[in-house]
Amino acid sequence: MPSDNDKIELLVKRIKYAPSREWVNSYFELVKRIIKITGLDNDDPRLVMSLSPNSTGWRFPVTINNRYVVALRKKKENEQTKLYVGLIFTASAREIPQLRDSPDLGKWGQFRNLRGEDSDPPYFLRFGNFHELLYWLETSEQIYQSWSEALLAEVGRAKSSPYRKSHEPLMYKMAVDVNFRAEILDRVYTESKPGLGLLPEQIDEPQEFYEGASKSITVNAYERNPQARNACIEHYGAKCIICGFVFHEKYGEIGKGFIHVHHIKPLGEICAEYQVDPINDLCPVCPNCHAMLHMRKPPYSLNEIRAMLKR
Ligand SMILES: [Zn+2]
Ligand SMILES: [Zn+2]
Known part of the structure; x- marks a missing residue:
């Protein structure tokens, strides 16, 4: 057995x-x-x-x-x-x-x-x-x-x-047990975390949304709502807020509207009742900058990555 x-x-x-x-x-x-x-x-x-x-x-x-x-x-x-x-x-x-x-x-x-x-x-x-x-x-x-x-x-x-x-x-x-499920998923998805320069594996849902401890399910459910993501992109445009990269400009038609969305708020500050603010909490970033933001846990700030970026 x-x-x-x-x-x-x-x-x-x-x-x-x-x-x-x-x-x-x-x-x-x-x-x-x-x-x-x-x-x-x-x-x-x-x-x-x-x-x-x-x-x-x-x-x-x-x-x-x-x-x-x-x-x-x-x-x-x-x-x-x-x-x-x-x-x-x-x-x-x-x-x-x-x-x-x-x-x-x-x-x-x-x-x-x-x-x-x-x-x-x-x-x-x-x-x-x-x-x-x-x-x-x-x-x-x-x-x-x-x-x-x-x-x-x-x-x-x-x-x-x-x-x-x-x-x-x-x-x-x-x-049936969402806490147990979150624990298992934490194990699966922290093992494959970025850190070796891998991209966050998801376009729509960068995984930091799920890294909070027991409250993560509530946050997930909210974050899965594409409205917050869309509102963020609508506000900032599909342009990396750190390096200015626009997929549409480099890749043409297939890149149109493509961008990752990064969540700025440290997870420690997120509670069950948390409502994401698509403009203050989210920002569009290219996958490169996004990966760099997540080279540290907790992630680097936008300004830290901006300062590292060599022009
Ligand atoms: Zn970028
Ligand atoms: Zn992120």
Whole structure:
């Protein structure tokens, strides 16, 4: 039997499969919602959350009785690796225009009929655009219903899952215990911190937003809001506040509007009720200057980097 520590090591390793902290966090938030909708708890024999990938290549799958209800998987498509989130929907999903017509949905996979199941089986849809999926679940009644009905149908199908022995309580904890999740994510994302001249790995969400201790989730949720970012860029322009670099000028069309946004306020001063001020707390910086700001922890000030910059 592997110890809890071994399992945490494994979990930390597995999480690196996903592209960013923000992404992983959103995934486990989604899992948390599934747990809430279905009312399944860690001891329920119908629930299986496994840590090990299986032969199908899906990662972090959640199974209810016989079927996956959510999982993620990478797929190579014309030289590009795409990350898909698979999610269960009722068969009626095919009548929902947004889903039917979305270019970001992978191949429509329908589950096979289970023994004794006489209705049209549900779909396991693959979303190549996770943000769009989350947006739809928030805004489309139809999509939300098709999803939650499919979840509840699986819950009602049997009394226990044949895969229950693969259930890993640690995964359940990742979903429901946000402090534990933040701890794990701190471990994953401080190990790969800049410092060797690496860029903060994210364009939209520089990771310092997540480095505060237990309060980080609240700050995250706020920082993920692209409005603050946009307001900042609208105010300052997509121009590095330190060195003046403008991507559009050097790279033409593809660089238009591209810039990192750096958060100035030291995390120690951030409390749960903190509301970011897009003009005083955020500023646009190019990825080079951004990386230099983060060469120290806590980050250098804008003026410190400006003073170092050789003209
Ligand atoms: Zn710069
Ligand atoms: Zn930054």
